[in-house]
Amino acid sequence: MSGTLSPIDKAKFVAAKRAVDYVEDGMKVGLGTGSTAAWMVKCLGEMVRNDGLKITGVATSSRTAELAQKVGVPIVTLDEAKWLDLTIDGTDEYDHNLNLIKGGGAALLMEKIVATASDQMIVIADLSKQVETLGAFPLPVEVIPFGWQTTKALIEETLVNLDVLGRNTTLRMNGATPCITDEGNYILDLHLRRIGNPRQLSLVMNQIPGVVENGLFIDICDVVVIGNGDGSVEVRDINNGTVEHEQIDVQETDNLFVDIAD
Numbered sequence: 377m378s379g380t381l382s383p384i385d386k387a388k389f390v391a392a393k394r395a396v397d398y399v400e401d402g403m404k405v406g407l408g409t410g411s412t413a414a415w416m417v418k419c420l421g422e423m424v425r426n427d428g429l430k431i432t433g434v435a436t437s438s439r440t441a442e443l444a445q446k447v448g449v450p451i452v453t454l455d456e457a458k459w460l461d462l463t464i465d466g467t468d469e470y471d472h473n474l475n476l477i478k479g480g481g482a483a484l485l486m487e488k489i490v491a492t493a494s495d496q497m498i499v500i501a502d503l504s505k506q507v508e509t510l511g512a513f514p515l516p517v518e519v520i521p522f523g524w525q526t527t528k529a530l531i532e533e534t535l536v537n538l539d540v541l542g543r544n545t546t547l548r549m550n551g552a553t554p555c556i557t558d559e560g561n562y563i564l565d566l567h568l569r570r571i572g573n574p575r576q577l578s579l580v581m582n583q584i585p586g587v588v589e590n591g592l593f594i595d596i597c598d599v600v601v602i603g604n605g606d607g608s609v610e611v612r613d614i615n616n617g618t619v620e621h622e623q624i625d626v627q628e629t630d631n632l633f634v635d636i637a638d
């Protein structure tokens with residue numbers, strides 16, 4: 377399989393492969409959403425099936441729950457698990473403080489609830505997600521469908537007084553109809569270009585009636601594992617300030633996932 381992996385898929389795969397080293401027998405693990413997180417779920421499935429790893433997963437979306445079931449990772453609800461040892465998830469952007477923009481896959485609400493209910497959050501990414509300042513990726517904001525245009529107008533009005541460059545806000549579509557999240561809400565994408573004060577923006581957004589949650593993850597992520605197309609990974613731990621480099625042997629995993637689609 378390694379021969380068929382594009383450099384970007386290899387980068388995502390090796391990040392996932394390194395991140396699952398954090399998972400130990402008996403852990404309750406939050407399972408993120410997206411193409412990078414899907415590699416992590418497949419890696420965990422392989423560990424459950426082949427190595428007898430015993431874990432309980434909590435999925436951050438219906439998509440991830442389906443994949444977990446397919447690869448053999450047992451799933452419970454967050455209410456059943458109550459508190460998690462670890463969450464591993466992808467991201468759309470991360471900065472030097474490991475603050476994030478998430479929600480490109482419309483799962484930000486469940487992702488934030490699950491990550492916040494975890495002792496540790498590990499983000500898996502490739503270098504294209506690294507930014508000096510958050511905001512080039514449009515900030516997803518989950519809103520209640522009722523009165524969404526009023527909520528959108530309020531958000532745009534509020535942005536005038538905040539440290540951002542852009543104010544254009546668009547309703548995320550799925551073809552001809554609005555994109556609906558797993559919780560039955562809409563997503564507004566805020567094209568801010570540069571977010572000067574992510575902490576303030578996050579707090580202010582969540583004060584607006586109709587806003588359920590925003591995609592800024594502030595002080596939630598502990599570790600980022602950055603994968604590269606050559607199979608190398610960098611592991612940055614924000615709490616102890618360490619940076620480690622490793623090479624992942626992709627050949628060992630040949631044909632692991634050939635029968636498993638996302």
Ligand SMILES: O=C(CO)[C@H](O)[C@H](O)COP(=O)(O)O
Pocket residue numbers: 408409410411412413465466467468477478479480481482483484487
């Ligand atoms: O936040 C997310 C989903 O809501 C994803 O983690 C984020 O969009 C990254 O996805 P990918 O790994 O496919 O680039």
